[in-house]
Amino acid sequence: MKRRILTVFVCILAAAIGATAVLMTLLTYGMFENWVMDDLRVNARMLGAFLNQENGEAGMEAIADDLRVTLIREDGTVYYDNRANAEQMENHGTRPEVLEAMDSGEGSDVRDSETVDKNTFYYAIMLDDGSVLRVAQEAQSIWSIYQRAMPLSLVLLVIMMGLSVWVASMLTRRLIAPIEQMTAHLDHMDGVTCYPELEPFMSMIKSQHEEILRSADMRVEFTANVSHELKTPLTSISGYAELIESGMASGEQSRRFAAEIHKSSNRLLTLINDIIRLSQMDSPAQELTMETVDMAQIAANTVEQLRLNARKSEVTLELDARSAPIQADRRMMEELVYNLCDNAIRYNVKGGSVRVVVHPVREKVLVSVQDTGIGISKEHQAHVFERFFRVDKSRSKATGGTGLGLAIVKHIAAKHGAQIQIDSELGCGTTISVTFERRPQDKTGRQ
Numbered sequence: 470m471k472r473r474i475l476t477v478f479v480c481i482l483a484a485a486i487g488a489t490a491v492l493m494t495l496l497t498y499g500m501f502e503n504w505v506m507d508d509l510r511v512n513a514r515m516l517g518a519f520l521n522q523e524n525g526e527a528g529m530e531a532i533a534d535d536l537r538v539t540l541i542r543e544d545g546t547v548y549y550d551n552r553a554n555a556e557q558m559e560n561h562g563t564r565p566e567v568l569e570a571m572d573s574g575e576g577s578d579v580r581d582s583e584t585v586d587k588n589t590f591y592y593a594i595m596l597d598d599g600s601v602l603r604v605a606q607e608a609q610s611i612w613s614i615y616q617r618a619m620p621l622s623l624v625l626l627v628i629m630m631g632l633s634v635w636v637a638s639m640l641t642r643r644l645i646a647p648i649e650q651m652t653a654h655l656d657h658m659d660g661v662t663c664y665p666e667l668e669p670f671m672s673m674i675k676s677q678h679e680e681i682l683r684s685a686d687m688r689v690e691f692t693a694n695v696s697h698e699l700k701t702p703l704t705s706i707s708g709y710a711e712l713i714e715s716g717m718a719s720g721e722q723s724r725r726f727a728a729e730i731h732k733s734s735n736r737l738l739t740l741i742n743d744i745i746r747l748s749q750m751d752s753p754a755q756e757l758t759m760e761t762v763d764m765a766q767i768a769a770n771t772v773e774q775l776r777l778n779a780r781k782s783e784v785t786l787e788l789d790a791r792s793a794p795i796q797a798d799r800r801m802m803e804e805l806v807y808n809l810c811d812n813a814i815r816y817n818v819k820g821g822s823v824r825v826v827v828h829p830v831r832e833k834v835l836v837s838v839q840d841t842g843i844g845i846s847k848e849h850q851a852h853v854f855e856r857f858f859r860v861d862k863s864r865s866k867a868t869g870g871t872g873l874g875l876a877i878v879k880h881i882a883a884k885h886g887a888q889i890q891i892d893s894e895l896g897c898g899t900t901i902s903v904t905f906e907r908r909p910q911d912k913t914g915r916q
């Protein structure tokens with residue numbers, strides 16, 4: 470990159486210097502040509518006036534010692550030239566400046582000399598007797614000016630190139646320095662000084678890096694938690710199996726141990742199911758199958774499904790649902806409502822109640838599960854959506870909880886752009902509300 474910036478810089482500079490040099494020379498040469506021609510015109514007119522008066526070429530050499538003067542008759546033959554033998558000169562009737570003078574009184578032309586570095590300037594005027602007076606002067610051609618200016622221009626070019634290489638490398642170094650510093654100190658980017666244009670990029674990299682670290686930490690913590698959670702039922706399965714295997718357990722005991730093994734295996738299965746669900750939802754490749762889902766219908770089905778559980782826990786289940794279709798993933802909606810209702814029953818008290826509400830409110834749909842259960846203290850409310858967080862571990866386990874139910878609810882809500890709200894008072898009950906947009910902006914499942 471540094472090399473590319475440098476090359477571009479040098480190329481632009483060389484082109485700029487070259488173009489300026491050509492333009493300046495063209496301009497100055499144009500001015501120079503005008504001066505020479507003006508000078509010639511003045512001289513030609515003076516000489517013409519003199520010749521018209523004196524009518525002869527006597528004394529001409531004294532006046533025009535540094536000019537070439539030629540006199541041409543109307544038929545084009547040369548009858549005087551102060552630098553050559555007039556008799557040997559060819560007919561000049563076709564020279565552009567002579568033709569022009571014969572035509573309109575005055576004429577001019579510039580022609581290359583024998584040598585490339587010189588040009589000859591001609592100016593002709595018609596005299597009173599019809600003949601033509603032509604004065605000529607040699608001057609440097611544009612090439613010779615270029616040739617002369619060339620060494621100086623080259624020196625200038627080399628100096629400017631050197632300077633530009635230096636400036637460009639200094640600039641690129643300054644441009645790149647914060648990025649290099651940032652790469653070297655990804656963990657302490659606060660100390661890196663940078664220019665304002667780079668700040669948005671820096672803060673983006675910083676937040677992405679923090680995000681990566683955070684999710685790496687979370688993954689490590691999750692793996693540790695998963696291993697721990699799996700270990701408990703497996704230890705108990707292994708223990709009871711060992712007892713049965715050793716033949717120490719009587720027939721009745723064996724049946725009890727087998728029941729314990731059955732319970733622990735079920736626990737393992739639920740746990741593994743929840744973990745699989747979460748990791749599926751974590752995967753960015755997982756697509757939602759969006760369809761029109763009536764949340765009232767989902768709530769009614771869930772209430773039916775859980776009615777037996779509620780009866781066992783001596784909890785009454787109520788449904789207050791009005792038809793509320795939304796665009797959502799059906800299976801996820803079932804999981805969401807099920808998890809909320811299941812918790813409301815499991816963390817309830819004998820004789821308590823659970824009320825499931827589904828109401829369309831303008832462009833939104835409110836799904837809320839209210840219980841008169843044990844409630845959650847303020848300090849714990851912020852954490853209940855974290856993976857494996859339980860307020861009362863033994864109660865959660867005793868009722869078949871995995872500590873992942875609300876984490877799954879949170880994930881599903883986020884995937885549907887829904888808002889979750891929790892209102893709870895210890896000893897009084899809990900209400901968890903999820904508000905869906907009827908037409909979610911984000912159907913791709915991005916969060």
Ligand code: ADP
Binds near residue numbers: 813871872
């Ligand atoms: P679990 O499988 O343990 O129920 P969840 O993720 O569903 O896990 O819930 C996390 C914790 O939040 C539970 O362990 C419980 O302590 C608390 N909790 C969830 N729902 C309720 C509720 N309706 N009433 C009281 N506490 C609740």
